[in-house]
Amino acid sequence: MLSSALCAAKKRNPLTASDNMRKQLLAAVAALALLASCKKDDPVVVPTPEFTIPEEFYTAWEGVAFTDVSQADAYKWDFGNGETSTSRIPDMFTYKKPGSYTVKLTTYTNGQAKTIIKVVKVAQLYAYEVELRSYLENYALEGGDISAPSEGNPDVYLQVATYENNAEQVIYTSDTQYNVSRDQLPLTFAVDRIPVGGEFRHYNYPFFSFYDQKENKADRLIAHNYVGGGSSRFHLDKETKEGHFAYQRGTDDWGSHLVVKFRAELP
Structure with missing residues (x-):
């Protein structure tokens, strides 16, 4: 009678102890799989900052403006010359002296x-070369009487000078070319790597001056690269690294007109 009851109970609950353990193990594996399948928050990706320097090179006092600046929450620029900025795109600025400048951009994201x-x-x-294309007579550049009669064809030489410690410093004087008539113009003078530009008067510096050499009195200034009431033009081809600037007062028939040709040398 008892054995019959035990058999009937076994039929109703056929799981053994090992079956229970197997069932618990499967449940644990399923739980681990479920945990593993839960996605964690994606890590924050901080992009590398970027910006573009539009030109291969610049000249002293030329405006520099960076472009294509990447997006970020905040910015810190160091231009390598003591100047900094926290703007995304800084205002145009200039380097005052030639050289290589390391620009560092730090961006902050999250x-x-x-x-x-x-x-x-x-x-x-x-x-490297200076051309005299026209000259003034009758001391016009020195405030003289421009209606006075001409004193003949000038004996022309080129002088290049800087201005330091409140005094003119001559750095170059050419040979004199005598009895120069207007039909001999333009007159060309080769010079050897005279630096052009700088903080003082930018491209008007140094001073290129043509004089008429006189025997018994002061030499007469007949053309100059910094004359009032005239016009100036500056051109630089950055592909060839060649350029020129011109200063003119008056016309080619009557006036002070000279052209300075130069080359750009990279640091």
């Missing part, structure tokens, strides 16, 4: 910082 470094090259301009 509290994380990344930095990129690029180099800006600032070229030095060197004059």
Whole structure:
């Protein structure tokens, strides 16, 4: 009678102890799989900052403006010359002296910082040739009487000078070309790598002056690259690294007109 009851109970509950353990193990594996399948928050990706330097090189006092600046929460620029900015796109600025400048941009995104470094090259301009295309007579550049009669064809030489410590400093004087008539113009003078430009008067510096040599009195100034009431033009071809600037007062028939040709040399 008892054995019959036990058999009937076994039929109703056929799981053994090992079956229970197997069932618990399967449940644990399923739970682990479920945990593993839960996606964690994706890590914050901080992009590397980027910007573009539009030109291969610049010259001293030429405006520099960076472009294509990447997006970020905040910015810190170091231009390599002591100047900084926290703007995304800084205002146009200038380098005052030639050289290589390391520009560092640090961006901040979600509290994380990344930095990129690029180099800006600032070229030095060197004059290699000066042309006299027209000259003034009768001391007009010195405030003389422009209606006075001419004193004949000038004996022309070129002088290049800087201005330091409140005094003119002559750095170059050419040979004299005598009895120069207007039909001999333009008159060309070769010079050897005279630096052009700088903080003082930018491209008007140094001073290129043509004189009429006189025996018994002061030499007469007949053309100059910094004359009032005239016009000036500056041109630089950055592909060839060649350029010129011109200063003119009056006309080609009557006036002070000279052209300085230069080359750009990279640091």
